[in-house]
Amino acid sequence: MxxxxxxxxxxxxxxxxxxxxxxxxxxxxxxxxxxxxxxxxxxxxxxxxxxxxxxxxxxxxxxxxxxxxxxxxxxxxxxxxxxxxxxxxxxxxxxxxxxxxxxxxxxxxxxxxxxxxxxxxxxxxxxxxxxxxxxxxxxxxxxxxxxxxxxxxxxxxxxxxxxxxxxxxxxxxxxxxxxxxxxxxxxxxxxxxxxxxxxxxxxxxxxxxxxxxxxxxxxxxxxQLGKKELHVELTAPVDAIPTSLSKYELAMGPGGRSLVYSYDTKGERTGITTLLNDLSKAGLKLADMETRQSSLEDIFVGLVKETA
Ligand SMILES: Nc1ncnc2c1ncn2[C@@H]1O[C@H](COP(=O)(O)OP(=O)(O)O)[C@@H](O)[C@H]1O
Ligand SMILES: [Mg+2]
CATH class of the missing domain: 3.40.50.300 (P-loop containing nucleotide triphosphate hydrolases)
Known part of the structure; x- marks a missing residue:
């Protein structure tokens, strides 16, 4: 063009x-x-x-x-x-x-x-x-x-x-x-x-x-810039993220009732399968799961913040 x-x-x-x-x-x-x-x-x-x-x-x-x-x-x-x-x-x-x-x-x-x-x-x-x-x-x-x-x-x-x-x-x-x-x-x-x-x-x-x-x-x-997030809802709240899960860099949701895992949609491996295994090994039980795509809004806010 x-x-x-x-x-x-x-x-x-x-x-x-x-x-x-x-x-x-x-x-x-x-x-x-x-x-x-x-x-x-x-x-x-x-x-x-x-x-x-x-x-x-x-x-x-x-x-x-x-x-x-x-x-x-x-x-x-x-x-x-x-x-x-x-x-x-x-x-x-x-x-x-x-x-x-x-x-x-x-x-x-x-x-x-x-x-x-x-x-x-x-x-x-x-x-x-x-x-x-x-x-x-x-x-x-x-x-x-x-x-x-x-x-x-x-x-x-x-x-x-x-x-x-x-x-x-x-x-x-x-x-x-x-x-x-x-x-x-x-x-x-x-x-x-x-x-x-x-x-x-x-x-x-x-x-x-x-x-x-x-x-x-x-x-x-x-x-490209969009990350996806996996939100895992737990049957019982946690006080802290188990150290055995540290490599996933999880975030804790409100009241410790959920864990959030961010992954790259372009990556060859999302790491979700091993994460779910490791969650279970750590004794955590899942009530529900959901994935969310970051919006243009998240991307934009991130970019503008970088140059602020
Ligand atoms: N005539 C002018 N003299 C001095 N500064 C100006 C003038 N016009 C705009 N600016 C400044 O230039 C910047 C960009 O303005 P502008 O192009 O109107 O932004 P936007 O349309 O994205 O809101 C602003 O900081 C504004 O205050
Ligand atoms: Mg204007």
């Missing part, structure tokens, strides 16, 4: 000396959904603002569709749609006029048929003549997407599309994003919600303190 966005060694130091991006490298493949996952202040908005040419990088280079975002700004920008973090709409304008205006800014010829199609896809068509101030919050967010798509971009950036949005609307937004991907739009979204990245991304990039910690296929990320 070829990259549609290429970010190389990007650094951004704000006036006053704060370094918000510390040498970011990122390749975004055509047609994918990439979630940039990071806590508040990680540099997500700074990164996408720099890719979109709104903020100037201090050093490094960025191309979009092969165009440098500084020297080839107009060509690069015309390929990009940006849905900003803040809702910034003209309250007294109608939906259709607002979307038409956005298209006009890019010097594209009028094409109401295309715009109506965009509104239909976003379930906004019946609101095309409504004034923006009469719309619900969820509809306003979709108007922002319609505006961002008005000039037929190939890459769409969504900056925290569901921050502060209720669960129902968040799911609607995920459906919208999936439909846009089906249309061939490359999508980069930033989020600090792990379940959002888990739900819709093809690849996940984790960013913290201006550095990309990893970018990986979501499924592979979860399989």
């Amino acid at each position: 070829s990259s549609i966005v290429s970010v190389q060694n990007l650094r951004k130091t704000f006036e006053g000396g704060f370094e918000a991006l510390k040498g970011v490298n990122l390749e975004i493949e055509e047609g994918e959904i990439l979630a940039l996952l990071g806590p508040n202040g990680a540099g997500k908005t700074t990164l996408i603002s720099t890719i979109c040419g709104i903020t100037l990088g201090t050093s490094g280079s960025i191309t979009v569709g092969g165009h440098d975002v500084v020297t080839g700004y107009r060509a690069a920008r015309s390929l990009i749609g940006l849905v900003p973090q803040e809702i910034n709409l003209e309250p007294f304008e109608t939906v259709m006029n607002s979307v038409r205006f956005s298209r006009g800014l890019f010097g594209k010829p009028r094409n109401d048929a295309y715009l109506e199609d965009v509104l239909k896809k976003l379930s906004l068509h019946d609101k095309k003549d409504a004034r923006i101030r009469t719309l619900s919050g969820g509809m306003k967010r979709r108007v922002l997407i319609a505006k961002a798509l008005s000039h037929e971009p190939r890459v769409l950036f969504l900056d925290e599309p569901t921050a502060g949005v209720d669960v129902e609307l968040r799911k609607d937004m995920w459906d919208v994003v999936a439909a846009l991907k089906a249309d061939g739009v490359t999508i980069i979204l930033t989020t600090h919600y792990i379940e959002e990245a888990e739900a819709i991304a093809d690849r996940v990039g984790v960013i913290n303190k201006g550095e990309i910690l990893l970018v990986q296929d979501k499924a592979a990320l979860m399989a």
